[in-house]
Amino acid sequence: MNTIDDLLKKVKRIHFIGIGGAGMCPVAEIMLSLGYRVSGSDNNDTETFRKIEKEGAEVYLGQVKENITEDVELVIYTNAILAGNEELEYAKANLPTFERAEILGAISRIFSNCIGVCGTHGKTTVSSMTTQVLLEAGLDPSAVIGGRLPVIDAYGRYGNSQNFVCESCEFNNTFLHMNADMAVVLNIDEDHLDFFGNLETIKKSFRTFCENTTKTILYNGDDKNTVDMLKGIEGKTLVSFGTSYNCEWTAKNIDVPGGFRSEYDVYHNGEFISHVVLSVPGNHNILNSLAAFVAAYMSGADTKSICRGLKAFGGAGRRFELRGTYHGITLVDDYAHHPAEIKVTLDAAMKMGYKRVWAVHQPFTYTRTAKLLDDFAQVLQIADKCVVSEIMGSREVNEIGIKATDLSCKIPNCIQIDKLTDIADYLAENCESGDMVITLGCGDVYKVSRMLAEKLK
Numbered sequence: 001m002n003t004i005d006d007l008l009k010k011v012k013r014i015h016f017i018g019i020g021g022a023g024m025c026p027v028a029e030i031m032l033s034l035g036y037r038v039s040g041s042d043n044n045d046t047e048t049f050r051k052i053e054k055e056g057a058e059v060y061l062g063q064v065k066e067n068i069t070e071d072v073e074l075v076i077y078t079n080a081i082l083a084g085n086e087e088l089e090y091a092k093a094n095l096p097t098f099e100r101a102e103i104l105g106a107i108s109r110i111f112s113n114c115i116g117v118c119g120t121h122g123k124t125t126v127s128s129m130t131t132q133v134l135l136e137a138g139l140d141p142s143a144v145i146g147g148r149l150p151v152i153d154a155y156g157r158y159g160n161s162q163n164f165v166c167e168s169c170e171f172n173n174t175f176l177h178m179n180a181d182m183a184v185v186l187n188i189d190e191d192h193l194d195f196f197g198n199l200e201t202i203k204k205s206f207r208t209f210c211e212n213t214t215k216t217i218l219y220n221g222d223d224k225n226t227v228d229m230l231k232g233i234e235g236k237t238l239v240s241f242g243t244s245y246n247c248e249w250t251a252k253n254i255d256v257p258g259g260f261r262s263e264y265d266v267y268h269n270g271e272f273i274s275h276v277v278l279s280v281p282g283n284h285n286i287l288n289s290l291a292a293f294v295a296a297y298m299s300g301a302d303t304k305s306i307c308r309g310l311k312a313f314g315g316a317g318r319r320f321e322l323r324g325t326y327h328g329i330t331l332v333d334d335y336a337h338h339p340a341e342i343k344v345t346l347d348a349a350m351k352m353g354y355k356r357v358w359a360v361h362q363p364f365t366y367t368r369t370a371k372l373l374d375d376f377a378q379v380l381q382i383a384d385k386c387v388v389s390e391i392m393g394s395r396e397v398n399e400i401g402i403k404a405t406d407l408s409c410k411i412p413n414c415i416q417i418d419k420l421t422d423i424a425d426y427l428a429e430n431c432e433s434g435d436m437v438i439t440l441g442c443g444d445v446y447k448v449s450r451m452l453a454e455k456l457k
Contacts, residue, residue, distance in 0.1 A: 004074075004098050004106045011073035016040035017087050018078035019059060020049030024100055026144045026156020027076070028052050030107060033158035041067045041087060048155070065090035076103050079172070104144065104166065105177030111142065111164035115295050116178055118168040118209055119186025119220075120202075121341050122288050125280075126186060127167040128316035129292035129309075134163055136309030137301035141165050147335070148317030163299055168209065170202065171195065175209050183213040184295050186288070188225035191338050194367040194396070203229045210236070218294055220287060221247035239298070241290050251276075251290045256283055258351045260314075260322070266293060274303045277311045280320060282348030289313075320345060323449045326456035328433025330354065331449045337364045337442040339375035345440065346382040355434030359383035360423060360448055362441035363391040363404060370402045377410035383438075386414040387423055392443035420444070424451035 002010075012035075016028050019040025025048040032038050032055055039058040042049050053059045060067040065086050068075065075091040078100050091097045108114040117127045124147040132151050134141040140159035146167045148155055168175040168183075171192050188199075188206055196202045207229050210217050213236060220226050221240030230238065241249040249268050256262040260281050266273040278289055289310050296306050315321055323331040332349070336342045342361070349357045359380055363369040369376065369391055380386050388408040391398070408416035417423045427437055427448070437452065439445045 002096065004096075004102050005109060007074055007096055008103075008106055011036070013037045013039075013071050013073045014076060015068055015072045015074070015091070016057075016076045017063060017085070017091065018042055018081055019052055019057065020044055020046045021078050021080065022048060022148075022155045023144075023146070024076075024078050025049075025052050026154065027100060027104060027107070028057060029055060029154075029156060030142060030144070030158045031103075032056055034110075037071075039067070039069070039072070051154070063087040068095070074098070076100060101172075101174035101177045104174075105179070107144075108164065108166060108178040108180060112162040112181065113299055114164045114166060114179070114181045115184060115299065116166050116168040116175065116180025116182070116209070116213065117184045117186070117291075117295075118170060118175055118206065119184075120170070120189035120191050121338065121344075122186045122284065122291075123167045123169065124316050124335070125285065125288045125319050126184060126291050126295075127165050128319075129289055129313050130184075130295050131157075131165045132313050133292055133296040133301055133306050133309035134165065134299065136312065137296065137305035139163050139299065139301060145316065147319060150314060150317070151312070170205055170209075173205055176205065176212065178209070178212065180209075180213045182216040182218060182295060182298065183210050184291055185210065185217060185219040185226050185230075186291060187220055187223045188229060189338065189340050190372075191368075194365065199225070207233070216298065218291065218298070220291070222287070239294065241294050242287065249290060249294045251286050254283070254286055256281070256286070256351065258353050260352075262286065264290075266290065274307055276307055279311060279313060280315050281352060282320070282344055284344040284348070318446060320348070324453055326453055328435075329431045329456060330436045331453055332436060332438040333446045333449050334438060334440055335442050336440045338368075339372055339379045342376070342440055343379040343382065345438070346379065349436055349438055350382060352436070354436040355432065356384040356436070358385045358387065358427065358431065358435060358437040360387045360389070360427070360437060360439045360445060362389045362420075362439075362443050362445035363407060364442050365394050366391060366396050366398045366400055366402045369407065370400055373402075373407060374410070376407055380407075380411050380414070384413065386411050387426065388414060388416045389420060389423060389445060390418040392441070394443070420448050421451065424448050424455060427452050428455040
């Protein structure tokens, strides 16, 4: 049986089921740029769907077996496709058919400097920062990112170099299809417990990802779980970054004064390298940017370009993304959906000098909400006010009977409102000039900031 690596050497015509998805579109773009003929289908007529059409793909709205024409030689699908999908069932019965993670793994082996950014938190931000810095340095990277990067107005790009920045997600072990040349390990925390079960299993997966890496492991020396995971690993160059004195690359003289600015000095083995100014808030972005700094430096970027790129970086889509200020009320949207992520995001928001910070949280999946209920309740208390929507079940059925009120009742100054439209109405009536409203979650809670902006206008 041919592997996908073998097939990519033979085929010329690839079809993508779900081509308009944020994760699928940049992969299809790369295959177009590599000279393949590309087609694809989607059920949603989105900006990314039309973008890939303009770039040369033949696209179909709706998913039926007739979309797969006689000349198609290879089919790629997203794992978001539901069982019983007519187009996917036909593909599996008649053609070599692979999931997105598998072709992404094959792409990672095409480039000689694949930078695989992994970690429970911060992947999209660091992938975005690294891509922007490499662009600033003229190193023309290819990239596949989990969020929209404003400087390219896309979730990825193809560049004429051997540099490939790839967000490497642990969910369902998708990153184990990859062979990065440089693994960037940001942190390891308890998440996706419905799949992994416990922290030790998560650490084993990260260990395998690192063992699959061909050259270098750049890791957070401040993160205990990461350090434990790497103990005894051989055959790789290990490079640490962090704020601890024993890290090879360190951030010192850190200044996070509030607002959308922070700065620090970069040292390498005790020697001063550069002063970095950031345009994104929060202590967590010190480490995120340091990881991007080192990854870019080790890829050949000069320090002046790195610093310019980091200063110009204003955030990735849905990562502390400023959505505007209306009548003195500032709207921010963030993808945070794990207690550790919510904590660093709200800590940053609370230091920015607003009169009140409103946290609008949409719990995501029943199992995560139930297992981390007390942790969610603790971190959401950081905000002055909190609104909790109904739980977005996503791929799950609520077999455990968890309710959003089980969370909201544990949080002082919290109200539980099911529907996003009703939340927007409530906020429009109760927010005041000088407040910040930050939407938190990986579902569709971002719609609240859009609706609220329209109401405040």
